Amino acid sequence: MGNYYYPWIDACRVLQLLGSVMLRSKSPGLSALLPLLAVAGLSFLGSSWSFTMQTIGMLTGVSYVSGIDYYRGINERIAKLLPNGHIMAKNSDMVIVSVDCDEYVRLLTAKDSEGVQDYLANGVAKLHRAGVDFLVIASNTAHICVGLVRERFPDLPVLHIADCTAAAARGAGPVGLLGTEPTMRDGSWLKERLALHGVEVVVPPAEEDRQRCYKIICDELSFDKFTDESRRFFAEMARKLHGEWGGSGGVILGCTEIELLLRPGDVPEVPLFRSAELHMDAAARVQAGQVSLESFMPSEKAAPA
The missing domain is CATH 1.10.287 (Helix Hairpins)
Structure with a gap:
């Protein structure tokens, strides 16, 4: 620190x-x-x-594109939240561990839940050994490991992306969720956490659409490739979720790469909850001492032990 x-x-x-x-x-x-x-x-x-700045431990690599976005975004926010130092703006005090996205996706595709959790938790172990003050996972789907992380490192607070998203989406009514195929198909690590805040989600009903979302994320967005065709597809998904599929409150962009492709101006009629932006906002505010990490958590009665 x-x-x-x-x-x-x-x-x-x-x-x-x-x-x-x-x-x-x-x-x-x-x-x-x-x-x-x-x-x-x-x-x-x-x-x-x-003022003692807390040290963020960021787990990334899933993908590196969102990790770069997080690193830039948190530092830009810290520069605005804290006064300048002796010569220039302050930087975020941060330790970063990057894992292999290929191995991560291989385990996800094989539906090896235990394997992917263990793989990610091994990355978190490096951050824990470095003595970070709280954990930021730069991915919605990678939050699948949070339960195991809490078991292995009970003294390491986790700033959960669902808690940060729920702070914005709470009270909006049912919201759509766009993300990776595992997050939309199962996503208990995200959906259940949102539910603790009273946020109900709906996803695209057709497996074909969910698989296409996943293919675009893995083949394009994770390699910093953004095409108009893919943008139009996600815009169509957002409109349908907000309309005929029942997400009247808006749409959660529940994959940190999607919001780099789909901007609010692309679907001005659909309220977008940009999970990565909300996560970065919260991380910087916690690090700057403006809010406590605990203030984002569900109520004590609903929060997991």
Whole structure:
């Protein structure tokens, strides 16, 4: 973890506002307070409190494309959330472990649930040994390993992507879910977690559509390839989910690569819940000390032990 200094920015802004009011005032009494206010302002500007930035452990590689997006996105957010350092904007304190997407997809395709969980948890073990403060998995489907991760590393908090997505989708009504074939077909690691927040999901009913989604993700999006044809297909899926298939509340883009292809402007009539963007927002805010990781979790009664 790195130690940084976070000035009392809000207090300084209040002092600045009071000074502005006094300068505009014709009252001699108020004007006489200006020197004292200047001293107080300088004192506040020179004051600081020690802020310990938490270290994010990011598991990625599934795919590397979303991992790059996460790394950039979290750092850009941290630069905005924290004041500048001595010379430039702050970076996120982060440890990254990247696994082999081919091996991961091979295990998923073979429906080897135990194998894929173990494979991913072995990657998390490296982050745990590095002493990270909380875990961010840069993939919806890879959250399949969260149960095993909690068993093996009970002292490692997990910022679950479903919790972050639910914070935006809660109360919207039934929502559609677009993702990998395993996530749409089963997806208990995602759907059940969303359900704990009261979020009900529907998926494309035809296996053919779910398989095409998966093929595009594996063959194109995971290699940074984005085509208009695939964009039109996902836009059609989003419209149908929002309409005839019952996702009246909007559509969750439940694969971190899909939202790099399908943008809100492509389907302006469909509310999109962009899971990766929501996850990155939450990770940066937790790391910056603005919110607690626990604030994203389901209620105590609903949360898993």
